[in-house]
Amino acid sequence: MGKITGFLEQVRLYPQYEAPDNRIKHYKEFVHALSDADASKQGSRCMDCGTPFCHNGCPINNIIPDFNDLVYQQDWQGAIDTLSLTNNFPEFTGRICPAPCEAACTLNINNDAVGIKSIEHAIIDKAWANNWIKPQKAKVKTGKRVAIVGSGPAGLACAQQLARVGHDVTVYEKNSRIGGLLRYGIPDFKLEKWLIDRRMGQMQEEGVTFKTGVAVGCDAFPAGAANGASLFISAEELTKQYDAVVLAIGSETPRDLPAPGRDLSGVHYALEWLIPQNQMVAGDGENPINAKGKHVVVIGGGDTGSDCVGTSNRHGAKSVTQFEVMPRPRELEDKSTTSVWPYWPMKMRTSSSHDEGCERDWSVTTKAFIGKNGKVEKLVCARVEFKDGKMLEVEGSEFEVKADLVLLAMGFVHPAQAILDAFGVNKDARHNAQASVDGAGAYATNVDKVFVAGDVRRGQSLVVWAIREGRQAAHHVDAHLMGDSDLPL
Structure with missing residues (x-):
């Protein structure tokens, strides 16, 4: 794999970005992809480690050493053929995946990991x-009809796999x-729509x-959801019309912060702001929330919080x-501990x-949120510490911070309950759809011919996990319809 001494000769190269002062003036992507020559050098760093833990780190089990070697050899067509065996949408993961494969790379033990994400890109x-x-059009049609509810990465991956088998x-x-949320949750400067x-065009040609604009199962959606539905179809009607139904509705119910003053104007869930912004960039109307000239406070340190920072x-x-x-x-x-590699490390990002x-x-x-005339003006905050698994406020640490716009980006707690209830799907203790991922009945719910995949089942997670679940659910739906399946797991 790669060059036997490549990792000793080549340093890790990171993609270059457009300067911050320039890129904040637009919503276009600003990452400069690697040149062919640089990508080849990065592919050469894959060290033929014998047991490629990157496979384990990648939820969709990309055949990483193979495509690294093919890029090193400049066999780009072989590389895409290999990558496409496991990943329906490398243009998404190559841009927005946090690359758990790189954390699991053997080189990451005492060196810089192979730049797998930039090579995939x-x-x-x-x-x-x-x-x-x-x-990839099916040669034979099965005559079976499948409905996919939700068009995020789980739904799209499941749909493409099932269409390809007829x-x-x-x-x-x-x-x-x-x-x-690929379209409405992730800003265009991370993923242009x-x-x-373009991928939809391919899928339409595949059938x-x-x-x-269709609301399935219920006519109400959680706060922050981009509900543009103008049509309605009941759960009963959908299950009658189709031989199988896959619910891939994500997990869009945001975590709230029920502190005093929460109802003040200017305090919003992150998606209440990010969704209209993406719609505005697409030409679908103005964003009613504007951060220009305001003191913005983002509560939450994850990817959604980062998206709020960039948009602000x-x-x-x-x-x-x-x-x-x-x-x-x-x-x-x-790296001196055995509890980190090849798992996702906790470190400053x-x-x-x-x-x-x-x-x-x-x-x-x-x-607390403090304001005048119904409008937020500042936050009352305090320092905390964790002892014996409990969060405790540090005595005397209270302080205030000015805030004209507060964005709550503290994650999502569960999928839309009304839709699961409409189908009669059982839920687990976290209010996600209940379904196993093991055995012959994997991804099947308690309701006949109703399956689930993605965040609706596993909770809020990564795009790459959604693709994995969509692909695996497709295998089990196909087996349910046809008796067995040749689709990969």
């Missing part, structure tokens, strides 16, 4: 540029455009039908502050949005 972009991505697949989406449209800077916020209730992580993981301007603070809890 280079492979798929070259494949599209050279027209190597072709529709089923008639219809994807239902409540919003006016396909993509779920023409990438979704997938898309129906937008593009609006022209006067200041951006981000609070995280957990302690500040160490700058680098402790700074996103491109933070580089654009943001004041970050950790171990902070918000006690």
Whole structure:
């Protein structure tokens, strides 16, 4: 794999970014992909480690050493053929996946991991540029009809796999455009939406039908959801019309912060702001919430919080502050312990949005929202510490911070309960759809011919996990319809 001494000769190269002062003026992607020569050098660093733990770290089990070697050899068509065996949408994961495969890379024990994500990005972009991505049409139609509810990565992956083995697949989406939170939750500066449209074109040629603006099972959605639905179809009607139904509705119910003053104007869930912003970039109307000239406070230190930071800077916020209730992580993981590699390390992570301007603070809890005339003006916060598994406020640590706009980005607690209830699907203790991932009945619910995949089942997670679940659910749906399945697990 790669060059036997490549990792000794080549340093890890990271993609270059457009300068922050320039990129905050637009919503386009700003990552400069690796050149062919640099990608080859990075592929050469794959060290033929014998037991490639990157496979274990990658939820979709990408055949990483093989495509690294093919890129090193400059066999780009072989590389995309290998990558496409396991990943339906490398153009998404190559841009927005946090790359758990790199954390599991053997080189990461005492060196910089192989730049797997940037290599994947280079492979798929070259494949599209050279027209190597072709529709994979089924040679024989089965006559079976499958409905997919939700068009995020889990729903899209499931739909594509099922269409390729001959089923008639219809994807239902409540919003006016396909993509779920790929389209509405992730800002365009991380993932431009023409990438979704291009993949949709391939899927339509493969036989997938898309129906937008359709509310399935219920006519109400959680706060923050981009509900543009104008049509309604009941759960009973859908299950009658189709031989199988897959619920891939994600997990969009946001975690709230029920502190005094929560009802003040200017305090919003992150998606109440990010969704209209993406719609605005797409030309679908103005964002009613504007951060220009405001003191913005983002509560939550994850990816959604980072997206709020980057969008605030593009609006022209006067200041951006981000609070995280957990302690500040160490700058680098402790590689001397056996509890880190090949697992995801806890360490300080700074996103491109933070580089654009943001004041970050950790171990902070918000006690109250204070305002005048119904409008938020400041937060009352305090320091916290964790002892014996409990969060305790540090005595005398209370402080205030100015805030004209507060964005709650503290994650999502569960999927829309009304939709699960409409289908009669059992739920687990976290209110997710209950379904096993093992055995012959994997991804099947307690309701006959109703399956689930993605965040609706496992809870809020990564795009790459959603793709994995969509692919695996497709295998089990196909087996349910046909008796067995040749689709990969």
